[in-house]
Amino acid sequence: MADSLPDRGVTMNEVISQLVARTSVRAFTDEPVSAADERAILEAACQAPTAGNQQLYSIIVARDPALKKALAHTCDDQPFISRAPLVLVFCIDVRRWWRGFGLVGAFPRDPGAGDALLSLEDVMCAAQNAVVAARSLGIGSCYIGDILERREEQARLLGCPRYVVPAAMLVMGHPTPAQLARKKPRRFDLDGVVFENRYNDPSDDELRELLAQKEGHTSDPDDGFDAWLSAFCRRKWNSGFSREMSASVARTLADFTFAADGVAVEPGQGDAE
Structure with a gap:
């Protein structure tokens, strides 16, 4: 337990x-x-x-x-x-x-x-x-x-x-x-991600307080929060991995939108590759 x-x-x-x-x-x-x-x-x-x-x-x-x-x-x-x-x-x-x-x-x-x-x-x-x-x-x-x-x-x-x-x-x-x-690792408190009836877009101060929960920071820049969040952005959001993930998903959706090589092949009549 x-x-x-x-x-x-x-x-x-x-x-x-x-x-x-x-x-x-x-x-x-x-x-x-x-x-x-x-x-x-x-x-x-x-x-x-x-x-x-x-x-x-x-x-x-x-x-x-x-x-x-x-x-x-x-x-x-x-x-x-x-x-x-x-x-x-x-x-x-x-x-x-x-x-x-x-x-x-x-x-x-x-x-x-x-x-x-x-x-x-x-x-x-x-x-x-x-x-x-x-x-x-x-x-x-x-x-x-x-x-x-x-x-x-x-x-x-x-x-x-x-x-x-x-x-x-x-x-x-x-x-x-x-x-x-x-x-x-700590998860966000519920009031940061669970809303009633409508989405709640937090104020800048509220957002800083919410994101600071992840690493136990306060939202005070002197507490290292700004440096931590900037580094997190570089390591995760702006990383090559993240950029390639978005590109791969786009290619996947494009693959599902167009027939192989631009030629429609009926299912049941062989592969469509």
């Missing part, structure tokens, strides 16, 4: 305790994830909310050590990815239904940007179910954002055809003692 959070007025039960206590884990013991636990995690993922019960995703379990090493290399050379006992790649997948409609002569339109975004919502619901299920089994996890940033390379590595796009990756395993001892 996680510690309670009396200062935030949280009513705790076992599920909420697991959610509150969960942190990203990047170092794992040598203990493998058992076949039973893996199956439970995947079953939980596939029970997630999904648009129209379509399950617009596929999950690729990366087992081959060479594949895991290649994924780690293309994800900013993060070696803990290749060492993770369980690596799951969640893919946007509207190909399954698109092809199925073609098989029965339903003349489906080409998938578009809306389909990609709807599928992405399905992906993240399934992935988060997997995270919660893993935590309940004592298994740690970490999301890898680079999977979408470098999605063209990832798609080649994973053999993804058209309208199947790697969108989220989770690495999982049993946390090391040091990882278990890590303090969870």
Whole structure:
């Protein structure tokens, strides 16, 4: 059970305790994830909310050590990815239904940007179910954002055809003692992100107070807040990673908007690559 959070007025039960206590884990013991636990995690993922019960995703379990090493290399050379006992790649997948409609002569339109975004919502619901299920089994996890940033390379590595796009990756395993001892970074207080009926755009002073919560600063420039926020902007918002992520998402949406090579190919009559 996680510690309670009396200062935030949280009513705790076992599920909420697991959610509150969960942190990203990047170092794992040598203990493998058992076949039973893996199956439970995947079953939980596939029970997630999904648009129209379509399950617009596929999950690729990366087992081959060479594949895991290649994924780690293309994800900013993060070696803990290749060492993770369980690596799951969640893919946007509207190909399954698109092809199925073609098989029965339903003349489906080409998938578009809306389909990609709807599928992405399905992906993240399934992935988060997997995270919660893993935590309940004592298994740690970490999301890898680079999977979408470098999605063209990832798609080649994973053999993804058209309208199947790697969108989220989770690495999982049993946390090391040091990882278990890590303090969870602070989240915003609810009044900074939860509003009633209408969005509340904070004043400049209110915004400074809100953002300062993340690192335990005050909003006073003399407390280092300005320097911290400027450095955070350079490291995250203005980083090459962030810029490439936006470019990759734009390419993904463009891919879903236009037929391959500008030539429409009917589903059920071969691949559209």
